[in-house]
Amino acid sequence: MSAQNNSHMSVRGLSAGYHGFQVIQDMSLDVRPGVTVVLGPNGAGKTTLLKALAGLLPRAGEVLLDGAALPSADATACVRRGLALVAEGRQLFPQMTVTENLELGGWLIPARLRAERLARAFEDFPRLKERAAQLAGTMSGGEQQMVAVARAMMSGPRLLMLDEPSLGLAPRMVDELLSIVRRIASQGVTVLMVEQNVRKALQAADRGYVLERGRVVASGEAQALLNSDAVRQAYLGVA
Numbered sequence: 001m002s003a004q005n006n007s008h009m010s011v012r013g014l015s016a017g018y019h020g021f022q023v024i025q026d027m028s029l030d031v032r033p034g035v036t037v038v039l040g041p042n043g044a045g046k047t048t049l050l051k052a053l054a055g056l057l058p059r060a061g062e063v064l065l066d067g068a069a070l071p072s073a074d075a076t077a078c079v080r081r082g083l084a085l086v087a088e089g090r091q092l093f094p095q096m097t098v099t100e101n102l103e104l105g106g107w108l109i110p111a112r113l114r115a116e117r118l119a120r121a122f123e124d125f126p127r128l129k130e131r132a133a134q135l136a137g138t139m140s141g142g143e144q145q146m147v148a149v150a151r152a153m154m155s156g157p158r159l160l161m162l163d164e165p166s167l168g169l170a171p172r173m174v175d176e177l178l179s180i181v182r183r184i185a186s187q188g189v190t191v192l193m194v195e196q197n198v199r200k201a202l203q204a205a206d207r208g209y210v211l212e213r214g215r216v217v218a219s220g221e222a223q224a225l226l227n228s229d230a231v232r233q234a235y236l237g238v239a
C-alpha cells in the first residue's frame with residue numbers, strides 16, 4: 001500500500017433511496033483521516049449511504065473529496081477520483097485465482113503499475129501471497145474478505161469504504177481484519193466502515209456516526225461513543 005494523502009470527505013445534505021423511496025434524509029457527515037465507523041440497526045440506511053457515496057445510486061446533496069465535488073451516480077468517475085468500496089458479501093470471482101481477482105481491482109491502471117501494486121498487496125497481505133494460485137471460492141470467509149480488501153487497494157484509493165467487513169468471521173479473523181484496516185489508515189488511506197460489531201469497531205475506529213431511519217442520531221470520537229449511554233444501551237446491552 002503506497003503512502004496516500006489523508007483525504008477528507010465532506011458530505012452535506014445527502015439524500016438517497018430507491019425508486020422514489022427516500023432512505024437517507026438530508027445527512028451531513030465528515031470523514032476525516034483515520035477510521036470512521038458507521039453504526040446503526042438493520043435497515044437504518046448504512047449500505048445505502050455507502051452506495052450513494054460510491055456513485056452506485058443517484059443522490060441529492062453535496063459530496064466533496066478534498067474540496068472537489070464528486071458526481072452523483074457515476075461509479076467509474078468515483079473510482080478514478082480515489083474512492084473504493086468493498087461491498088457486503090465480498091463479490092469475488094470464485095472460479096478465478098487470488099491473483100486474477102486482485103488484478104481485476106486494478107482494471108483502470110496501466111499494466112506496469114498494476115504489477116507493482118500486486119507485488120505490494122502480497123507484501124501487505126502475506127497470507128494471500130501463500131495462496132496466490134488458489135481459487136477464491138475455495139478460501140475461508142476471512143481469507144476471502146482479505147482478498148476483497150486487497151483488491152480494493154489495487155485501485156490505489158484515497159478513501160476506502162468497507163460494508164460490514166467482519167460479517168460472518170470468527171473473532172480472531174475479525175481482530176486481524178480490523179488491524180489491517182488500522183494499518184491501511186496509518187498509511188494515509190482514509191477509511192469509512194459500516195459495522196455491526198459495535199464494540200470492536202469502535203475500539204478500532206477514531207470517530208463514529210450512529211444512524212437510525214436514515215438520519216444521524218449520534219456522532220463523535222469513538223471512545224466517547226463507546227462510553228455513551230445511547231450506544232451502551234442500544235448496542236452493547238449495558239443498562
Ligand SMILES: Nc1ncnc2c1ncn2[C@@H]1O[C@H](COP(=O)(O)OP(=O)(O)OP(=O)(O)O)[C@@H](O)[C@H]1O
Nearest residue numbers: 018019021023040041042043044045046047048049
Ligand atoms: N434495492 C433496493 N430497493 C428498494 N429498497 C431497498 C433496496 N435496498 C435497500 N432498500 C431499503 O432501504 C432501507 C435501508 O437499507 P440499507 O441496506 O441501506 O440498510 P442497512 O442499514 O445497511 O441495513 P443492514 O444492517 O440490514 O444491512 C431498507 O428499508 C431497505 O429495505
